[in-house]
Amino acid sequence: MLFFEPTVLNSEHCTARFTANDGDIRLGICELLLHNNLADITAVSLKTDDLSIGEGLLRAALNFAANRGYYMAVFSAKDAENVRRRLPFEEKNGSFRGDIPSLLAGTCGNIDKS
Secondary structure, eight states, X not given: OEEEEEEXXXXXSOXXXXXXXXXXXXXXXXXXXXXXXXXXXXXXXXXXXXXXXXXXXXXXXXXXXXXXXXXXXXXXXXSOHHHHTTTTOEEETTEEEEEHHHHHSOOXXXXXXX
């Protein structure tokens, strides 16, 4: 069974890390930093080609942020464009951002599967 496990770190560079596990097999991680009234996805790494795992990690991280009163999110993770495109982040002034309710809303099959 797939499980997205949160680990609260509360460090200067990472508030929480989310790990996608299928039993004892680690499939990926996502790091979230809550700062300056923003939920910042700072790192995403997958050990699988299944981008839905990355999407699940993003959703877990954004839900975590929303439950702590955060409304806006940015995606600053490097080398994770394929995962970022799974949610409707908008590019503004060179950064990808969006409000968390819109990012977590259903995509109705309009996701970029590349």
